[in-house]
Amino acid sequence: MLTFSQKVMLSDGWSRRLIAFFSGAVGVLALAPIGFFPAFFVPMTAAVWLIDGSAGENRWASLRRAAAAGWWLGFGYFVAGLWWLGVAFLAEADRFAWALPLGVLGLPAGLAFFTALGFALARLLWSPGAARVFALAAGLTVAEWLRGHILTGFPWNDFGMALGDNPLFAQFASVGGLYSLTVLSVLLFAAPALLGKGGRGRKAVALSLAGFVALALFGAARLQGKVETVKGVKLRVVQANVANDEFRADRRSELLDRYLKLSDRSTSPQTTGLTDVTHVFWSESVFPFLLAQDPAALSAIAARMQTAILFTGAARAEIEARRPHYFNSLAVIQKGEIKEWFDKMHLTPFGEYMPLAGALARLGLSPFAWSPGTFDAGEYSRVLTAPGLPAVFPLICYESIFPEEVAARLSDLNARPGLILNVTNDGWFGVTSGPYQHLSQARLRAIEQGLPMVRSANTGVSAIIDPYGRLLASTSLGTEAVLDGSLPKALPATFYSQHWRLAPAIAWLIVLAAALIRPRNI
Incomplete structure (x- = not known):
């Protein structure tokens, strides 16, 4: 037999x-x-x-x-x-x-x-x-x-x-x-x-x-191994759970107000609102408009966040003679002023640009994600800085699934950062296994590099992750939530980070x- x-x-x-x-x-x-x-x-x-x-x-x-x-x-x-x-x-x-x-x-x-x-x-x-x-x-x-x-x-x-x-x-x-x-x-x-x-x-x-x-x-x-925390840093991660059909220009004021109210929410006797946090993190694709060109929106942020520093996803534009260039970006905002930008370097096919755009356009296909025009890729890696935080290494959306790109970009920096920030909008994939898989792969970057990670996802899963990949705090998928926590310190450079x-x-x-x-x- x-x-x-x-x-x-x-x-x-x-x-x-x-x-x-x-x-x-x-x-x-x-x-x-x-x-x-x-x-x-x-x-x-x-x-x-x-x-x-x-x-x-x-x-x-x-x-x-x-x-x-x-x-x-x-x-x-x-x-x-x-x-x-x-x-x-x-x-x-x-x-x-x-x-x-x-x-x-x-x-x-x-x-x-x-x-x-x-x-x-x-x-x-x-x-x-x-x-x-x-x-x-x-x-x-x-x-x-x-x-x-x-x-x-x-x-x-x-x-x-x-x-x-x-x-x-x-x-x-x-x-x-x-x-x-x-x-x-x-x-x-x-x-x-x-x-x-x-x-x-x-x-x-x-x-x-x-x-x-x-x-x-x-x-x-x-x-x-035990991980210490960075003194004086109180993080707040906002998960607004904005549905795709709500993300419209005619709802710009409502969306901004939603984020600001969530950011100022009382979560405990020790954290009654924005006055009790130092840094706030919003997700990718927060604004259905160009934030840098909207003084009213920046003023509203300044009025609510008088002391806290905001990291948020936002599209931005550079106007040149031939055509405008649009970027899926991450902004650092202090007192209503945009201090720094990072432009996403590895764009998502079909989401932010169309491979074989001409042929696919004839079939009726266009990018899924909102943009004022076709996105361009950022040209160089960088860290973002903000008072009170160690240098922040930004990853937008699925940039976090590429181990060697992350390692190469980190090795190009002059100094090792103290934090990975991953902002994303996985709302396109509903309450399915996709967002959990994305979190799992992003978490592995923290382990590879020995760096803590803050993850802000529009619909989840948002998390604060220590440099061993442990979820110190996390949200449920498909819910509106506010996540508060301390920032873990980075570990010494791992073997992989040095010999990737x-x-x-x-x-x-x-x-x-x-x-x-x-x-x-x-």
């Missing part, structure tokens, strides 16, 4: 495709908001067996069969993990509902080609025994790295997040970053595929379990060497 693994290896046609698809879909249970990391054993174990069963009459046939299995597994993973993108198409259903399949099925279908590539690369390195697990780790890590970089990159739900969403396992990101977690995720979760191969298989699984234990012990030891190129490369080279050396005695 055939074993289950043999049935998977020998599967063909639609049975093989469905096994791959549903294996990938199950793996999403390891991600936020569920975070059941053992679920990731399913896709990685299935991946080994599917590639085992990819042998064909020649090498090209084997590669093609492996790539097809990888595409179906990736398609299942991305459909289950990114289905919530469809909510954005329904926010203005009269304009975008017809294109919903493009987001729910089209994008996952495209992303699945990276998983197909990973399977094909693994098949090139394939051999009997434990070495094939190292081959899978080498192939899929290359594919995930490429997914995070090609066509501006989209590393959302990288396979490394199967470990990165767990507070204990995620601590290793301070050493190796997300892509080292990708190597480890594939390697450790694929090990059960080796069972049934005699003593070698049991030994490999035992080593995998030892790897999980080692990661957990490292994480537990690191989380014993080297650390993941070392991890990948180790598994590549193991795949090539083929250690059958494991």
Whole structure:
């Protein structure tokens, strides 16, 4: 009688495709908001067996069969993990509902080609025994790295997040970053595929379990560290929960008044309003108008925030002879005066600009996000400064999901900041898993860099996060809320923050060497 693994290896046609698809879909249970990391054993174990069963009459046939299995597994993973993108198409259903399949099925279908590539690369390195697990780790890590970089990159739900969403396992990101977690995720979760191969298989699984234990012990030891707070700083994060259909120019006064009233809300006997806080944080996309060109709005802010300093998302414009340039920006406002700006550098495709704009415009597609015109990308990284705060490193919206971009921008600065500020508007995605996934990935940047993070999200999840990635305070998704707290101090620079190129490369080279050396005695 055939074993289950043999049935998977020998599967063909639609049975093989469905096994791959549903294996990938199950793996999403390891991600936020569920975070059941053992679920990731399913896709990685299935991946080994599917590639085992990819042998064909020649090498090209084997590669093609492996790539097809990888595409179906990736398609299942991305459909289950990114289905919530469809909510954005329904926010203005009269304009975008017809294109919903493009987001729910089209994008996952495209992303699945990276998983197909990973399977094909693994098949090139394939051999009997434990070495094939190292081959899978080498192939899929290359594919995930490429997914995070090609066509501006989209590393959302990288396979490394199967470990990165767990507070204990995620601590290793301070050493190796997300892509080292990708190597480890594939390697450790694929090990059960080796069972049934005699003593070698049991030994490999035992080593995998030892790897999980080692990661957990490292994480537990690191989380014993205590974090002091910055004296004299009292933070207030405002989550206004403004629905997309409320974000209109004809409601400008109502929206501003809503933010100001929330900012001045009494939350405790010790914090009765703005007089008891030092710094206030509003989300991305607060104003359906150009704040710098609205003296009345700035005066209203000055009248309410006499002592507190405001950080807020706001579109801004630069007028040149040929055309105006618009930016999705973050402003620092003190006493009604805009002191500093940061312009978003990594714009969101389809949200803030349209790839192949001419062709897509003919199909009736335009950017989802409000803007006075087409957004331009900011040209350089910088920190924002405000009295009482250490230097603030700004990230707008999904800039927070790019580990190497964040690391590169930080390394370009003259001095290390003391705080990451992430402002975002995830209201496009409703009360779904999307905003939780965004929070999980942003939190990993705090762990990688050893920096605290303040996160202000229009509809949630807003949070104050310590440099170990712990949520010191957070809001519920889809609610109006005010969050008060102290600012944790930054940790000394992590290994990853200093060696962000080297650390993941070392991890990948180790598994590549193991795949090539083929250690059958494991």
